[in-house]
Amino acid sequence: MKPERQAHNVAPTPLLVAVDAVVFGYEAQRGVSLLLVQRRYGPHAGAWALPGGFVRPEESLEAAVSRELEEETGVKISYLEQLYTFGAPERDPRQRVISVSYFVLVRPDALRVQADTDAADAAWFALEALPSLAFDHGEIVATAVERLRNKLTYEPIGFELLEETFTLTELQALYESLLRRPIDRRNFQKKIRSLDILEELPETRKSPGSGRPARLYRFQRARYFELQARGQLFEVWI
Amino acid sequence: MKPERQAHNVAPTPLLVAVDAVVFGYEAQRGVSLLLVQRRYGPHAGAWALPGGFVRPEESLEAAVSRELEEETGVKISYLEQLYTFGAPERDPRQRVISVSYFVLVRPDALRVQADTDAADAAWFALEALPSLAFDHGEIVATAVERLRNKLTYEPIGFELLEETFTLTELQALYESLLRRPIDRRNFQKKIRSLDILEELPETRKSPGSGRPARLYRFQRARYFELQARGQLFEVWI
DNA sequence: ACAAAAGTGTTCACAATACACCCATGC
DNA sequence: GCATGGGTGTATTGTGAACACTTTTGT
Helix, strand or coil: CCCCCHHHCCCCCCEEEEEEEEEEEEECCCEEEEEEEECCCCCCCCCEECCEEECCCCCCHHHHHHHHHHHHCCCCCCEEEEEEEECCCCCCCCCCEEEEEEEEECCHHHHCHHHCCCCCCEEEEEHHHCCCECCCHHHHHHHHHHHHHHHHHHCCCHHHHCCCEECHHHHHHHHHHHHCCCCCHHHHHHHHHHHCCEEEEEEEECCCCCCCCEEEEEECHHHHHHHHHCCCCCCCCC | CCCCCHHHCCCCCCEEEEEEEEEEEEECCCEEEEEEEECCCCCCCCCEECCEEECCCCCCHHHHHHHHHHHHCCCCCCEEEEEEEECCCCCCCCCCEEEEEEEEECCHHHHCHHHCCCCCCEEEEEHHHCCCECCCHHHHHHHHHHHHHHHHHHCCCHHHHCCCEECHHHHHHHHHHHHCCCCCHHHHHHHHHHHCCEEEEEEEECCCCCCCCEEEEEECHHHHHHHHHCCCCCCCCC
């Protein structure tokens, strides 16, 4: 069977390319939340979906994500990385659409800007109580949640979901929420401290109610990249 | 600043979508090799590039990879997974092309079919002696090599690069070649055996030259998936 | 003084590492 | 019988896991 070289005989067909963002936020009370938008037009009108839209010819994929997130929700990105590209022929009933999905983390203030923005159709949903989603967005979210849980244990992305300064108890609560199991406080603090990527601040933060105030920390991003370049790994099994 | 909802005012522009495959093969003598094709037309004509081509409207991304690999090189895929989507606006000088790249492993027989196939412009290159590549394919390869090295330590993909049956020494040599460091034979065998995913065959294989024949093993894929479903991890640090 | 949350150190179990001798075959 | 590669066990070390009391603050 002789291989064909059809690429040069038939002009290739351009396809619609979209970006979709799985945006995670975190708050102590509600745990991890997901940012969704309500569709106004087209198929699945009225259903909740991931924020996103079509890529323009002159912009990079990341620029398209930033633009769409800004337009639709107004949130400020703390961390962004590509997740996966979904391209099943039937994923959009109208026509073929390739979706490059992105994994986004935002800080807690993003969960409160909701009322400020014009995007009345954007809302946060607790990860445990998501509505059913348009298209294959449920599958995209499942992929993103898995990535978040895995990544948390070997890269310092938890910090991107907290305020710039945080207590170790807050950090631990985030880990416990995402990994869905309790962690021993002594072991957690020993492990985190041994990583040597946190700056201990002179200030403390009062606990809600009474109790001893907790020391505040800041993630030393530059220090982390330096250690990483020298081959040190992150590794928070716990 | 009021968010715009331009998506419904301006028709989205379709873009060219390609798939590119980073195909790894392995042989004891040459180590890990990469399958490349020589470009005949268009920009970078004469340069070596990753096998790949444009996605057709009715086929899935994976189907496009299989088809292009079959057409251009005739190799049979042993393992395939999506790698990353490269979409910088200037990555193709002619026009905007989004490339969804795939990570492919093939068994050693694929390294020998080269002469059989019509694709006279397909060739294997040792990973340590790659030519400079067309477009951003060098970047794609770098991403794939990193993925291969990481994945080798926490998923059983090494087996996909060997014959169906193999000796532990062969498996160890593959690990040493990819991880670029010697591994203690006793510790390696202890670790691999403890994973309980290999079937010990009654046959042995004669070593090249003299020496005691080595026992042959086969990867028990079903057993691995079963263990994985029960939560056991793979984890070959070594 | 008591309730609430923060901070801290030691013991134990297991897994990774280092390491050397005997076995089966070809010549 | 010797050269070549294959197969195996143990002692040591390091790391993760389990575990409870003291300190600081508010009321």
